Structure formats: structure tokens, C-alpha cells
Amino acid sequence: MLGRSHSKKKSTDGKHRFAISSFRGLGAPELSKKLRNLIKTQNHQIGAYEQAGRESQSLASQLSEWGESTEDDAVSDISDKLGVLLAEIAEQEDQFAQNLEESRGVLKQIRNVEASVQPTRTNKQKIQDELQKLKYKEPESTKIVTLEQELVRAEAQSLVADAQLTNVTRQKFKEAYDIHTAAVIERAEKQIILAQQARRLINMLDDTPIVPGEDRVAFTGADEGKEVLNDAETGLRGWSLNVDPIESNAGKIGNSGMGAPPQQEQSVTTVTTAGEGSVTSDQQRVEELERQQQEELASENPPYPTAEKTGNAALAS
Amino acid sequence: MLGRSHSKKKSTDGKHRFAISSFRGLGAPELSKKLRNLIKTQNHQIGAYEQAGRESQSLASQLSEWGESTEDDAVSDISDKLGVLLAEIAEQEDQFAQNLEESRGVLKQIRNVEASVQPTRTNKQKIQDELQKLKYKEPESTKIVTLEQELVRAEAQSLVADAQLTNVTRQKFKEAYDIHTAAVIERAEKQIILAQQARRLINMLDDTPIVPGEDRVAFTGADEGKEVLNDAETGLRGWSLNVDPIESNAGKIGNSGMGAPPQQEQSVTTVTTAGEGSVTSDQQRVEELERQQQEELASENPPYPTAEKTGNAALAS
Numbered sequence: 001m002l003g004r005s006h007s008k009k010k011s012t013d014g015k016h017r018f019a020i021s022s023f024r025g026l027g028a029p030e031l032s033k034k035l036r037n038l039i040k041t042q043n044h045q046i047g048a049y050e051q052a053g054r055e056s057q058s059l060a061s062q063l064s065e066w067g068e069s070t071e072d073d074a075v076s077d078i079s080d081k082l083g084v085l086l087a088e089i090a091e092q093e094d095q096f097a098q099n100l101e102e103s104r105g106v107l108k109q110i111r112n113v114e115a116s117v118q119p120t121r122t123n124k125q126k127i128q129d130e131l132q133k134l135k136y137k138e139p140e141s142t143k144i145v146t147l148e149q150e151l152v153r154a155e156a157q158s159l160v161a162d163a164q165l166t167n168v169t170r171q172k173f174k175e176a177y178d179i180h181t182a183a184v185i186e187r188a189e190k191q192i193i194l195a196q197q198a199r200r201l202i203n204m205l206d207d208t209p210i211v212p213g214e215d216r217v218a219f220t221g222a223d224e225g226k227e228v229l230n231d232a233e234t235g236l237r238g239w240s241l242n243v244d245p246i247e248s249n250a251g252k253i254g255n256s257g258m259g260a261p262p263q264q265e266q267s268v269t270t271v272t273t274a275g276e277g278s279v280t281s282d283q284q285r286v287e288e289l290e291r292q293q294q295e296e297l298a299s300e301n302p303p304y305p306t307a308e309k310t311g312n313a314a315l316a317s
Numbered sequence: 318m319l320g321r322s323h324s325k326k327k328s329t330d331g332k333h334r335f336a337i338s339s340f341r342g343l344g345a346p347e348l349s350k351k352l353r354n355l356i357k358t359q360n361h362q363i364g365a366y367e368q369a370g371r372e373s374q375s376l377a378s379q380l381s382e383w384g385e386s387t388e389d390d391a392v393s394d395i396s397d398k399l400g401v402l403l404a405e406i407a408e409q410e411d412q413f414a415q416n417l418e419e420s421r422g423v424l425k426q427i428r429n430v431e432a433s434v435q436p437t438r439t440n441k442q443k444i445q446d447e448l449q450k451l452k453y454k455e456p457e458s459t460k461i462v463t464l465e466q467e468l469v470r471a472e473a474q475s476l477v478a479d480a481q482l483t484n485v486t487r488q489k490f491k492e493a494y495d496i497h498t499a500a501v502i503e504r505a506e507k508q509i510i511l512a513q514q515a516r517r518l519i520n521m522l523d524d525t526p527i528v529p530g531e532d533r534v535a536f537t538g539a540d541e542g543k544e545v546l547n548d549a550e551t552g553l554r555g556w557s558l559n560v561d562p563i564e565s566n567a568g569k570i571g572n573s574g575m576g577a578p579p580q581q582e583q584s585v586t587t588v589t590t591a592g593e594g595s596v597t598s599d600q601q602r603v604e605e606l607e608r609q610q611q612e613e614l615a616s617e618n619p620p621y622p623t624a625e626k627t628g629n630a631a632l633a634s
Contacts (some may be wrong), residue, residue, distance in 0.1 A: 034383040041379055045372035048365055055362035062358055066351040072483060075490060082494060089501060159529035166389060166533065170524035173392060177399060177519045184406060184512040188505035195501040199561055202494050207487040208566040209576030212476040216483065244516055249525040259526030 031121075032114035039111060042104045049097040056090030074219035078205050081225045085198045085232060092190050099183030106176035113168045113257065120161040124154040164257030171250035178246040185243055190236060197232040201225060348438075349431035356428060359421045366414040373407030391536035395522050398542045402515045402549055409507050416500030423493035430485045430574060437478040441471040481574025488567035495563040502560055507553060514549040518542060 060083040067079025131147045138144075204221040250259075377400040384396025448464045455461075521538040567576075 034379065034386050038376060038379040038383055041372055041376050045369060045376055048369035048372055052362060052365035052369055055358055055365055059355060059358050059362055062351065062355040066355055069351050070486060072486065075486060079490070156529070163527055163529040163531070167524075167526040169387060169389065169392060170522055171526075173396070174519050174522055174524055177515065181512040181515045181519070184508050184515075188509045188512070191501050192505045195498040195505070196560065198494065198498045198501075199563060202491050202498070202563055203561070205487055205491055206566065207484075207491055209484040209488075210480055211576065212473070212480040214480070243513065244520070246516060246519055249523065259528065 031118045032111045035107065035111045035114060039104060039107055042100065042107070046097045046100050046104070049093055049100065053090050053093035053097065056093060057087055060084070060087035060090060072216070074205055074216070074221070077219060077222050077225060078201055081229055082198055082201050084229055085194050085201070088232070088236070089191050089194050089198075092187050092194070096183055096187040099179060099186070103176045103179040103183065106172050106179065110169050110172045110176075113165055117161040117165050120154075120157050124151070124158045127151045127154050160258075167250065167259070168257050171248065174246055174248060174250075182241060182243060186241055189241075190239055193235040193239065194232055197228050197235070200228050200231075204228075348435045349428045352424065352428045352431060356421060356424055359417065359424070363414045363417050363421070366410055366417065370407050370410035370414065373410060374404055377401070377403035377407060389533070391522055391533070391538070394536060394539050394542060395518055398546055399515055399518050401546055402511050402518070405549070405553070406508050406511050406515075409504050409511070413500055413504040416496060416503070420493045420496040420500065423489050423496065427486050427489045427493075430482055434478040434482050437471075437475050441468070441475045444468045444471050477575075484567065484576070485574045488565065491563055491565060491567075499558055499560060503558055506558075507556055510552040510556065511549055514545050514552070517545050517548075521545075 063086065064080045064083035067076045067083070070076060070079075127147060127150050131144065131151060134141055134144055134147065204224060206217075210216060380403065381397045381400035384393045384400075387393060387396075444464060444467050448461065448468060451458055451461055451464065521541060523534075527533060
């Protein structure tokens with residue numbers, strides 16, 4: 001979005017310059033484009049779930065109001081409690097949207113690395129082109145040696161960038177879809193608990209037809225209905241995510257996008273599993289990050305050049 | 318919706334008449350208003366789920382495309398298959414929306430009866446008012462007798478209408494939320510199957526960090542990935558709804574909104590459960606309806622006046 005509106009503004013500010021940046025797809029395909037679009041689509045998806053949650057909330061209270069207006073004690077009581085359960089089902093849609101947002105945040109980390117790797121590749125290509133031109137035009141130029149040395153450095157930088165990219169991509173891909181799939185399962189399991197209790201409620205309504213003038217027998221299920229709500233609450237409170245964990249060997253990956261230096265390497269397999277209180281898992285993630293940063297500071301001789309900063313503030317949002 | 322735009326058209330077609338129908342909420346509260354609004358909100362809810370399904374579909378293919386663009390065989394293969402599972406999860410959102418639409422159709426049947434009962438109540442009230450006025454103004458009028466007879470008939474009609482309303486309301490309320498809650502459970506159970514297989518796929522990606530210049534070991538999980546997709550498909554195909562059934566005693570309720578005449582009454586309890594092939598349950602419903610209509614035609618002396626036709630075509634949509 002940001003990138004787009006920016007380029008549109010440029011084309012309307014008077015001078016029309018055919019800068020390279022205006023030609024997407026010309027030369028190297030822009031590395032982070034596909035993921036950027038995916039992240040944008042996910043924003044729409046999350047919005048749709050938020051909308052579904054809101055409409056479902058509103059439906060739940062409308063159901064309760066309608067039930068009251070029927071002036072039928074049984075329908076009124078049962079629809080009111082059914083409304084409570086449906087509102088909780090709606091609440092789960094909203095929670096689901098929040099978890100998707102968390103997963104989306106992780107994908108953004110891949111996108112940021114993709115964006116930061118692009119200049120490194122471009123730089124290497126530029127030096128290569130320059131060198132080739134010079135060798136053809138001025139084969140005796142002393143600048144050739146300088147450029148060749150520059151190219152060696154650029155190639156080293158590029159190798160590091162590629163390693164960072166694959167390391168971050170794989171780790172964050174796993175993390176993002178760990179959160180995403182755990183969110184699907186969390187919503188599903190909680191909504192099953194609620195829907196099953198809802199069915200208990202619905203079954204409490206006697207729909208035996210009456211004849212004109214006949215009165216309905218008085219409704220006596222109010223207490224049983226309260227029990228249903230209690231059971232639903234207990235069920236939700238007792239819920240915990242129980243899935244095969246997503247295993248990760250990337251525990252030692254730091255902000256450098258590299259594994260830990262050999263002397264620090266350990267063969268532990270960290271198991272990260274999302275869900276069941278994303279607050280806790282957020283905290284754990286922050287702590288892990290801080291720990292990693294300190295480790296990196298502690299290791300005096302990083303074995304590889306440190307990561308290039310993204311420096312692309314627009315992408316961080 | 319239709320009712321609204323209709324009344325708007327009326328107010329702009331030249332003559333402005335202060336017909337009673339222009340004054341909502343004046344006199345008796347309009348019986349079907351709350352349910353009509355609920356049905357409208359449910360339309361928005363269904364739309365939001367359809368939107369969520371579409372965005373999720375699009376996300377799934379964007380994930381696959383991005384994976385391919387990484388030129389990392391493992392990421393490419395796994396993201397492609399993950400895309401297949403996410404697309405199926407999206408498909409379940411769409412199926413869910415369709416089931417909600419079915420449930421909504423059942424609620425419309427209550428709304429239609431509510432709408433058709435209103436004129437009966439209004440008519441009774443009108444006769445009562447007229448009678449009272451006449452008794453006060455012209456206590457000797459012979460018209461009083463006629464009106465009293467009319468009132469008895471209107472009261473009988475109103476008793477029938479009330480019985481129809483409670484019979485249809487309770488039966489259709491149960492049916493609608495049987496379908497609704499079964500749909501929640503169906504979506505949830507199917508998405509759990511898919512998300513669990515998705516987690517198997519994600520776990521196949523090795524995220525051990527590599528050092529610059531190091532090559533990734535070749536990805537050998539393509540066949541195992543195919544197995545995951547097969548298992549997901551087998552899981553979905555083997556799925557069937559397994560919930561406590563919603564029990565109904567309304568099996569004999571016909572289009573009259575009444576129970577069956579005594580001689581035909583049987584003490585069977587029909588068990589209706591939605592889901593697991595809504596086509597079949599649609600067919601069953603149509604067959605049941607046809608059977609009921611024939612029964613009604615067959616019973617020569619219906620014990621109660623036959624139901625007033627709704628005659629409100631606008632509401633039928």
C-alpha cells in the first residue's frame with residue numbers, strides 16, 4: 001500500500017522521470033513483491049473475520065431481543081441463553097482474527113529480509129557490469145584491480161545475504177504457519193464446545209404442537225439452562241491446545257540471520273508451539289529475542305559480517 | 318429490504334397519503350420487525366464469511382506462488398501443498414456460509430407467520446373498537462348483534478393464529494439453530510483435520526541455520542508431502558457429523574401450523590439433524606412437506622379453520 005501510493009504521488013508531482021524504480025519487473029524481479037501482496041491480502045482476510053465477528057455479535061443480541069418479544073417464556077429464556085453462547089462463538093472469531101494478525105507479523109519479518117537483500121544483489125550486479133565494461137574498454141586500467149577487490153567483497157556480502165534469507169525464511173515460515181494453524185484449531189475446538197452446549201439448550205425447547213386456545217405448560221428449564229452456560233464456561237476455561245508441536249532447529253538464529261558461532265552451538269531442539277495464551281508465547285518470544293541479542297553482543301568475533309539493516313521504514317508497517 | 322424500498326417509492330410518487338402503514342410502531346408493535354432485522358443482519362454475517370473465504374482462497378494461491386519464487390525447493394514444495402490445505406480450509410468457510418444461509422431460510426418461515434398473524438390481530442382489535450363505540454353511541458343498534466358475531470369469529474381466528482405462531486416459532490427456531498450449530502461443528506471438525514495435516518507439512522521443513530556459502534541438503538520430502546494431502550482428503554471423506562440430535566415433537570405439524578388431527582396423531586418423535594449432506598436433508602424436507610400437504614388434503618374435516626395465506630409476496634424473498 002505504502003509503496004504503491006508513493007509511486008503514484010511521484011508520477012503526479014510535475015517532472016516525469018523514467019527512474020529505474022518506476023519499472024517493476026524490469027531487470028531483477030523485486031524480491032519481496034509476492035510476499036508483500038500476500039501480506040496485503042491477509043490484511044483483507046483478517047478484516048473479513050473481524051467483520052464476521054461483529055455481525056455475529058450483533059446477531060446474538062438480536063436473537064435475545066426477538067426471543068423476549070415473542071412473549072413466550074420458553075423461547076425467551078432459551079433464545080437469551082443461546083444468544084450468550086453465540087456471542088461467545090463470535091468472540092472466538094475475533095480472537096482468531098487477532099491470532100492471524102500475529103502470524104502476519106511474523107511473515108513481515110521475512111518480507112523485511114527479502115527487501116534488505118535486494119540492494120546487496122543489485123550492488124554485486126552493478127560491480128560485475130562495471131568491471132566487464134572496463135575490461136573491454138580500458139583493459140590496462142588500474143581501476144580493474146580495485147573493482148575486482150570490490151567484487152570479492154560484494155560476493156561475500158551476497159553469500160551472507162543469501163544465507164540470512166534462507167535461514168530467516170525457513171524459520172519464520174514455520175513460525176508463522178505454526179501460529180496460523182494453531183489458531184484454526186483453537187477457534188475450532190472452542191467453537192465445538194460452545195456449539196455442543198448450544199444444542200443442549202435448543203433441545204430444551206418443547207415443540208409439541210398445541211391446539212387453538214390451549215396453553216403451553218409452564219417452562220421449567222431456566223435452571224438447567226444456567227447449568228448449560230456454566231458447563232460452556234467451564235469447558236472453555238479448561239481448554240488447552242493439544243497438537244503436535246512444530247519443531248525448530250533455528251533456536252540459535254540471531255538478529256544476524258545466522259546460526260550461533262560454533263563454540264556456542266548446542267544440539268538442543270527448541271519446540272515452539274503457538275496458541276494457548278498468545279500473551280505468554282509473545283513474552284517468550286521477546287525474551288528469546290533479547291537473549292539472542294545479548295549472546296550476539298557477547299560473542300566478540302562474529303564469524304560473518306553483521307546483517308545489513310533494512311533501513312526501509314515504509315516496509316516496517 | 319424490499320419492504321423498505323417499497324415504502325420509500327410510495328412517498329415519492331406524488332400524492333402523499335398518511336396511510337396507517339406509514340406509521341411503524343403506531344398502535345400494535347409490528348410483530349415481525351425484530352426477526353426481520355435479525356434476518357437482515359444474518360445476511361451481512363453470511364457475506365462476511367463469504368468474503369473471508371474468498372480472501373483465504375486468494376491467500377492460499379499467493380502462498381504457493383511466493384514459495385515458488387523463493388527458488389528454495391523445500392519451501393516451494395511445502396508452501397505449495399500448504400496452499401492446497403489452506404484452500405480447503407477456505408472452502409469450508411464458504412460451505413459454512415451456505416449452511417448459515419440454509420438456517421436463515423428457516424428463520425424466514427417464522428417471520429412469514431409473524432407477518433401473517435398481524436392482520437388477524439389488527440382485525441380483532443378493529444371489531445372490538447367498533448363494537449365499543451357503537452354500544453356507547455347507539456346502544457339499540459341492530460348492528461351490535463352482527464358485530465358481536467363477527468367478533469366471535471375474529472377471536473376464533475386469532476386463537477388459531479396464536480397457536481400457529483407458537484407451533485411454527487418453536488419448531489422452526491429449533492430447526493434453524495440445529496442447522497446453525499451443526500454448521501459450526503462441521504466447519505470446526507473439518508478444519509481441525511486440515512490444520513493438523515498442515516502442521517505435519519510445516520514440520521517437514523528443516524530450519525537448521527546454514528552458514529554463508531553452504532548449500533542446503535536436497536529436499537526429499539515431496540512424497541511424504543503427497544501422503545499428507547492424501548491423509549487430509551481421506552480424513553475429510555471419512556468425516557460425518559456426530560452430535561447429540563435435536564429432538565422434535567413437531568413431526569406432524571403441517572402447513573396449517575397445527576398438529577395433526579387426533580385420529581392421525583402418533584407418538585413418534587422425529588429426530589432431525591442437519592449437516593452431513595445438506596442436499597439429502599433438503600430433499601427430506603421437501604418430501605416431508607409434500608407428504609404433509611397430501612395428508613391435509615386427505616383429512617376431509619380439518620378441526621380448525623385453515624391457515625390464512627400470507628399473501629405478502631414481498632416477504633417471501
